[in-house]
Structures are given as C-alpha cells and as structure tokens.
Amino acid sequence: MKVKPFKNESINDFSNKSNIEKQKKALQEVRNMLGKNYDLHIGGKQNQTEKKFNSYNPSDKDEVLATFSKGTVDLVNLAVETAYDKFQEWQYVTAEKRAKILFKAAAIARKRRFEINAWMILEAGKNYTEADADTAEAIDFLEFYGREILRYSSKQPITPVKGEKNELVYIPLGVGVVIPPWNFPFAILVGMTSAAIVSGNTVVLKPSSETPMMGYLFYEIMKQAGLPDGVLNFLPGSGAEVGDNLVAHPKVRFIAFTGSMEVGIHLNELAAKVQPGQIWLKRVVCEMGGKDSIIVDKETNIDEAVNGVVASAFGYQGQKCSACSRAIVDASVYDKFVEKLKTAVDQIQIGPAEENYRMGPVVSAGAERSILSYMEVGKTEGRLLNGGMKAEGSGYYIKPTVFVDVSPTARISQEEIFGPVLAVIKSSNYEESLKIANNTKYGLTGAVYTRNRKKIERAKKELLIGNLYFNRKCTGALVGGHPFGGFNMSGTDSKAGGRDYLLLFLQAKLVSEKVK
Numbered sequence: 001m002k003v004k005p006f007k008n009e010s011i012n013d014f015s016n017k018s019n020i021e022k023q024k025k026a027l028q029e030v031r032n033m034l035g036k037n038y039d040l041h042i043g044g045k046q047n048q049t050e051k052k053f054n055s056y057n058p059s060d061k062d063e064v065l066a067t068f069s070k071g072t073v074d075l076v077n078l079a080v081e082t083a084y085d086k087f088q089e090w091q092y093v094t095a096e097k098r099a100k101i102l103f104k105a106a107a108i109a110r111k112r113r114f115e116i117n118a119w120m121i122l123e124a125g126k127n128y129t130e131a132d133a134d135t136a137e138a139i140d141f142l143e144f145y146g147r148e149i150l151r152y153s154s155k156q157p158i159t160p161v162k163g164e165k166n167e168l169v170y171i172p173l174g175v176g177v178v179i180p181p182w183n184f185p186f187a188i189l190v191g192m193t194s195a196a197i198v199s200g201n202t203v204v205l206k207p208s209s210e211t212p213m214m215g216y217l218f219y220e221i222m223k224q225a226g227l228p229d230g231v232l233n234f235l236p237g238s239g240a241e242v243g244d245n246l247v248a249h250p251k252v253r254f255i256a257f258t259g260s261m262e263v264g265i266h267l268n269e270l271a272a273k274v275q276p277g278q279i280w281l282k283r284v285v286c287e288m289g290g291k292d293s294i295i296v297d298k299e300t301n302i303d304e305a306v307n308g309v310v311a312s313a314f315g316y317q318g319q320k321c322s323a324c325s326r327a328i329v330d331a332s333v334y335d336k337f338v339e340k341l342k343t344a345v346d347q348i349q350i351g352p353a354e355e356n357y358r359m360g361p362v363v364s365a366g367a368e369r370s371i372l373s374y375m376e377v378g379k380t381e382g383r384l385l386n387g388g389m390k391a392e393g394s395g396y397y398i399k400p401t402v403f404v405d406v407s408p409t410a411r412i413s414q415e416e417i418f419g420p421v422l423a424v425i426k427s428s429n430y431e432e433s434l435k436i437a438n439n440t441k442y443g444l445t446g447a448v449y450t451r452n453r454k455k456i457e458r459a460k461k462e463l464l465i466g467n468l469y470f471n472r473k474c475t476g477a478l479v480g481g482h483p484f485g486g487f488n489m490s491g492t493d494s495k496a497g498g499r500d501y502l503l504l505f506l507q508a509k510l511v512s513e514k515v516k
C-alpha cells in the first residue's frame with residue numbers, strides 16, 4: 001500500500017475573518033444540538049442506564065451540553081467480554097485494512113473540523129486556536145499511526161542464520177482499556193485509542209467525565225470510517241467504578257492511561273495485581289503530570305523569553321501537562337524580566353471560550369477550587385505579581401497569576417497546580433538554574449532561553465526531561481517532529497507521536513523454519 005509521507009495538519013489562522021465566521025457558524029449549529037441524551041456503545045449496540053451524568057459548559061457553568069448514561073460494573077464485564085470476542089477476528093485483519101480505517105477517519109475529522117472544535121470550545125473551554133490545534137493533532141495521530149503500522153507490518157531486519165528461514169513479526173496484545181484526560185480531550189483520546197486499534201487490539205474507551213462528548217464524536221467518526229462493531233466500545237462512567245473495574249478485569253491485556261500522577265500510580269498498582277484466571281502481566285502505558293520549567297539565562301533576549309513563558313504558562317489557562325509553571329531566571333536579568341512579565345500578563349483578557357478570549361475558564365468547579373487554594377498557598381510562599389483571584393463571569397474564570405521570589409522547594413514550585421499559576425524563581429547562575437530545573441519528581445517538558453552554545457550543550461546533557469526545547473515555548477509538541485512523553489513521575493515516556501509508540505501496543509514474535 002502506497003501512502004504519501006506524513007505531514008502535519010496545518011492550524012487554521014483565526015486572524016482571518018472567514019475562519020472566525022466558519023467557527024461561529026459551527027458553534028451555532030452545535031448549539032442547536034445541545035441537551036440530547038447519549039448512550040453507551042458496546043459491540044455496536046446502544047445501552048442506556050438509569051444513572052446519568054451531564055456534560056457542562058465551563059464558560060457558563062450551569063449550562064448542560066449533553067447527558068450521558070453512566071457505565072455500571074455489569075456493563076464493564078459486557079464491554080470487556082465483547083472486546084475479547086471481537087479480538088479473535090480483528091487481530092487477523094490486515095494492517096492495510098486497519099490503516100485505511102484510520103486514514104478515512106482522518107478525512108472525516110478534517111471535514112468535521114469546525115464542528116469538533118465547536119464541541120471542544122463549549123465542553124473544555126478552549127479558545128478557537130487551542131481547539132483547532134487539538135483537532136489537528138488528533139488528525140495527525142490518525143495519519144501518523146496509520147503509516148506506522150504499515151512500517152511495523154513490513155519485513156523486519158533480522159540477522160540471517162544459515163539453514164533457516166527466520167522472520168520477526170509484530171502481533172497485537174488483546175483487549176486494551178483507554179483512559180484519557182480532559183485537557184486534550186480529542187487529541188490524546190484519539191491518539192491512544194487509534195494506536196491501540198490500528199495495532200490490531202480491541203478497546204474499551206472510558207472518556208473523561210468532564211469531556212465525554214469528545215469521546216462520543218470519535219466513536220461516531222470511527223463507525224463512519226467503517227470500523228467493525230465491537231473493536232471500539234464506548235463506556236463513559238465514574239473513574240472509581242468503571243475505570244477501576246476495567247483496569248482490574250482479568251481479560252484486559254493492557255491499559256493506556258494519561259492523567260494525573262495520583263490516578264496513574266493507583267492504576268499502575270491495580271493493574272499489577274494478577275487476578276484469578278488472568279494469564280499475563282498487564283502492560284501499562286501511563287503518562288502523568290508535570291512541573292515544567294523555563295530557564296531564562298542572562299545571555300538572552302528578554303522579550304522573547306517573556307513571550308515564551310507567558311504562552312507556555314497561560315495557554316489554555318495553564319491546563320497543559322507541558323505548561324510552564326516555573327520560570328527560573330538569572331539574578332542579573334531578574335528585575336527586568338519580572339517587570340516585562342507583569343506588563344505582558346496584565347494584558348491577557350479573560351472571557352467565554354465561545355467568544356474566543358485569549359484565556360477562557362478552567363474546566364470545572366473542582367479545578368477552580370484546587371487552583372484557588374494553591375493561590376492561597378502561593379500568597380504565603382512568594383510575592384503576588386499578577387492575579388491571585390477569581391475573575392468575573394458566570395464560568396470558572398481565574399485571573400492569570402504570577403508569584404515572584406518563590407523558593408525552589410516551595411509547594412507551588414513542587415506540586416502540579418494545573419491552572420494559570422506561575423512561580424518565578426531567582427537563580428544566582430546557570431549552574432544553579434539547571435539544578436533547580438531538575439529538583440522535582442516530574443520530568444516532562446522544559447525550555448531554556450540562551451544564546452550561548454556551550455550552555456545549550458550542557459542543558460542537553462544535564463536536564464532530565466522528556467521534551468526539552470531551546471529558545472521557544474515548552475508547549476505545542478507536534479506529532480512526528482516532537483514525540484511526547486516524560487521521565488520519572490511524569491510517566492513511562494511513551495513518546496506519543498513517535499516511531500516507538502506502536503511498540504507499546506504490540507508484541508514481537510520470532511518464527512524460525514529449518515530449510516534444506
């Protein structure tokens with residue numbers, strides 16, 4: 001099967017009026033569809049349950065967008081058994097056929113792009129560009145993993161042995177459980193699920209309860225693309241009930257999780273326990289939180305550094321695992337940096353995602369509570385430069401907040417806040433900056449602003465983070481170009497969007513035949 005080389009999907013430019021109009025029109029169309037009920041989908045059949053939960057608009061917190069049936073323990077069992085039965089066929093479907101379904105799904109997502117964005121703007125509170133970049137990344141994952149399975153299913157290099165015909169083939173694992181977060185509600189969900197499916201596995205998908213609609217849209221797109229019933233099963237529900245029972249099920253072979261460190265550790269422990277009847281050790285792909293730093297060296301352009309820090313700290317309200325939550329600034333440029341930072345942050349406007357404000361709401365009441373309580377901690381650990389409180393409006397709006405003069409060991413320097421809160425730390429020299437950047441239990445992303453080549457080379461060696469950038473922001477990883485995943489408590493370094501990723505959903509089998 002011949003395919004064109006992979007290329008990243010371009011992001012729509014919303015300084016262009018016609019794109020704004022297209023997005024507004026799609027928002028209006030989606031608004032006409034609000035308030036419907038959505039079922040669970042197992043083996044292509046719709047299931048309703050008595051208990052329901054709502055998806056809300058964080059920009060206008062009492063607005064219900066959709067209502068979903070809530071999965072039960074019985075349905076967990078049915079979904080896993082269905083996926084297990086379907087695996088007996090799906091594993092033998094050729095890689096070409098599986099890849100074609102992903103390419104078709106990418107084409108459908110391209111056509112429905114503004115509609116997908118619109119749901120995300122309403123459900124996750126992303127502005128137009130953030131939502132569009134998320135949808136573009138999802139399309140990239142479909143295109144990239146489609147190509148990757150063709151590579152893994154082709155002839156693999158192996159050392160010849162005289163008198164034998166040997167081959168190494170990659171085969172799928174079995175039933176996978178996919179548990180994504182809400183913050184890249186389409187891209188990460190699509191990435192983990194499509195990688196598992198294109199590798200020949202069957203999946204039970206439990207979307208985040210904050211963004212179930214994004215999971216439903218993907219289910220619908222895969223069905224439209226011709227995915228046979230039972231390969232993807234859609235099972236929203238509570239993390240503790242549906243999530244835990246899925247992970248513990250003896251017929252589940254692997255778990256693909258992205259979310260917080262606390263839940264990741266819990267699921268890793270749960271998956272490690274061998275259940276009665278289970279005949280394998282479960283594989284866990286577990287991507288977790290971050291406490292990401294940008295080092296601002298004295299040998300740099302301060303304006304560029306300020307721009308990079310602001311974009312990384314406050315893009316999507318700081319709710320990215322890759323968000324900069326610590327700026328480590330050299331003492332000799334510290335005052336200048338802080339002054340420019342204050343001006344830049346003061347300019348950020350906050351309002352409803354639907355109206356495309358630069359900053360929208362945080363995702364939920366729980367997120368708002370937790371971020372506000374960290375702000376109170378921050379007030380005892382540093383000097384408040386900007387924000388530090390809620391912003392006006394009927395959604396979960398929080399002002400972009402900066403604390404300066406924060407100690408590298410303070411709580412707000414160490415714990416993931418996952419909101420628009422930045423700690424600025426003064427460092428006496430470059431050596432100390434590197435040490436501070438490495439002083440957390442996480443190791444996800446980071447950036448260094450410096451013009452000095454020697455310092456760049458030193459950081460390349462010494463910084464223990466999965467995605468390290470120089471002279472640019474530390475968010476915005478691109479599929480193919482920036483394989484993504486972190487070290488230590490940031491996860492298992494799965495490198496989503498990279499050439500090693502599908503291996504996590506495959507196992508290698510060696511076949512050796514004696515020849516005369």
Ligand code: NAD
Pocket residue numbers: 179180181182183184188206207208209238239240242243244258259260261263264266267287288289290320321322416418444484485486490491
């Ligand atoms: P979360 O851990 O609260 O939830 C993640 C998923 O796990 C959701 O689907 C949730 O319903 C489910 N879940 C929650 N409790 C569960 C339980 N007891 N059993 C089974 N499933 C359960 O995380 P979140 O708030 O959705 O996402 C934010 C977190 O994700 C942040 O920590 C962020 O850094 C991290 N994240 C990491 C990456 C990465 O690539 N490393 C990417 C995005 C987000």
